[in-house]
Amino acid sequence: MPNLYAGRFPAVVNDEQLLPFPLLKTGQRLSAVSDVSDVETEVELEVERVVPTKSLLSRDLVLDHVFVSNVRFLAMIAIVWVHAELMWGYYAGSAAYLQVVLLQLMKFGTIDFFLISGFLLGEGLTRSSPLQYFRRRVKAVFQPWVFWGCVWFGIALSESLIKVGGHALAGSSLRVIVVQYFRFVFTESIYWFVPNFFVCLAIVLALHRRVSDVVQGLLFLAFSLFYAVNAYIAVIPPFHTAALFGFVFYLWLGAFAYTHRARWSRWLDGVPWWKLILYTTVAATTAVLEFHVLQTRNSLDPHNTLRLSNQVFSVLVALLIVKCKRTLYPSYIKVRMETFGIFLIHPILMALVDIGVKPISKGTKSLFYSNGPISLCLEVVSFCVLYFGALIATKVLRTVPLLAWTVGG
Numbered sequence: 001m002p003n004l005y006a007g008r009f010p011a012v013v014n015d016e017q018l019l020p021f022p023l024l025k026t027g028q029r030l031s032a033v034s035d036v037s038d039v040e041t042e043v044e045l046e047v048e049r050v051v052p053t054k055s056l057l058s059r060d061l062v063l064d065h066v067f068v069s070n071v072r073f074l075a076m077i078a079i080v081w082v083h084a085e086l087m088w089g090y091y092a093g094s095a096a097y098l099q100v101v102l103l104q105l106m107k108f109g110t111i112d113f114f115l116i117s118g119f120l121l122g123e124g125l126t127r128s129s130p131l132q133y134f135r136r137r138v139k140a141v142f143q144p145w146v147f148w149g150c151v152w153f154g155i156a157l158s159e160s161l162i163k164v165g166g167h168a169l170a171g172s173s174l175r176v177i178v179v180q181y182f183r184f185v186f187t188e189s190i191y192w193f194v195p196n197f198f199v200c201l202a203i204v205l206a207l208h209r210r211v212s213d214v215v216q217g218l219l220f221l222a223f224s225l226f227y228a229v230n231a232y233i234a235v236i237p238p239f240h241t242a243a244l245f246g247f248v249f250y251l252w253l254g255a256f257a258y259t260h261r262a263r264w265s266r267w268l269d270g271v272p273w274w275k276l277i278l279y280t281t282v283a284a285t286t287a288v289l290e291f292h293v294l295q296t297r298n299s300l301d302p303h304n305t306l307r308l309s310n311q312v313f314s315v316l317v318a319l320l321i322v323k324c325k326r327t328l329y330p331s332y333i334k335v336r337m338e339t340f341g342i343f344l345i346h347p348i349l350m351a352l353v354d355i356g357v358k359p360i361s362k363g364t365k366s367l368f369y370s371n372g373p374i375s376l377c378l379e380v381v382s383f384c385v386l387y388f389g390a391l392i393a394t395k396v397l398r399t400v401p402l403l404a405w406t407v408g409g
């Protein structure tokens with residue numbers, strides 16, 4: 001591993017969680033991670049000086065760090081924003097057009113998370129076997145996911161029992177409700193990402209070095225294209241949460257990008273900013289139009305993440321982020337350590353907010369839904385409550401040794 005800082009400090013990079021390394025000023029401290037026998041330990045590096053020359057800095061390494069954390073940060077913002085919008089339902093009148101545009105601009109989050117997960121997978125497989133990598137991912141992700149899934153399940157079930165009346169339920173009815181909520185929380189809600197990710201990861205790892213990259217890419221791309229067409233023909237339920245193999249292509253693509261990162265980085269550097277922005281704008285506009293086409297066809301999910309236009313849009317957004325050479329997040333957010341906690345906790349806050357606003361009459365809500373400026377303000381407030389509430393909760397939990405594991409700490 002090449003030295004990162006003028007030959008004085010070795011660059012230590014964990015195979016799962018890469019840290020952003022912007023150029024630092026004299027005396028600034030930097031938190032990094034070292035991986036020794038699969039045990040992560042945090043170390044503090046005192047940086048006295050950085051000379052940003054190609055002879056001293058590994059350009060690809062620095063950009064990889066920035067790319068991973070920037071995508072994590074922006075993708076999680078996008079995901080929370082989408083949920084903040086949809087938790088209030090669909091708007092009416094002129095506000096509906098505003099909602100469609102805002103939703104589309106934020107629909108890159110899921111695919112981009114698979115892309116960076118694949119990128120880290122490619123790096124991780126240079127350091128460990130596929131089985132070791134899979135085990136570490138399960139250990140880091142599965143337990144917190146189960147814990148918060150049970151919390152959400154308990155909240156949803158309790159609300160239902162209070163609303164219906166526990167004494168009024170027969171044993172069979174209670175079992176039906178339990179099964180319904182269990183299925184919703186763990187397989188149909190935002191938490192579907194974790195089991196879907198592990199299915200995709202298992203597939204990519206099982207084929208690693210057994211099937212050529214070209215064959216894998218074509219096969220996985222065919223899956224994604226099938227789900228794009230399925231949004232129209234509905235051979236299977238046209239929801240992205242039901243697309244078990246729809247995202248495996250992007251996990252593979254991220255790993256493929258890591259393997260060939262020097263080549264595509266040179267290509268991306270040669271693409272002018274204005275062209276990439278233009279392509280992304282065209283893709284976003286096409287995705288909005290595709291939404292309207294699906295809506296006129298009475299699609300069950302016109303916002304489907306795997307619409308072909310949205311797949312293209314998501315990849316282009318990722319390229320825009322990669323092309324940016326500086327960090328895009330504030331220093332008070334520890335992207336590597338806190339993003340997973342935000343992912344896990346913000347649905348819990350959504351459930352609590354939903355319980356709190358239910359007493360509001362439908363007439364009052366309709367006034368909000370039909371007014372564009374009020375709707376936008378409502379979305380911004382909802383996003384702030386969910387994102388920063390989850391961020392604060394994650395920070396607090398990380399300070400409690402017995403509870404840090406619940407947010408991946």
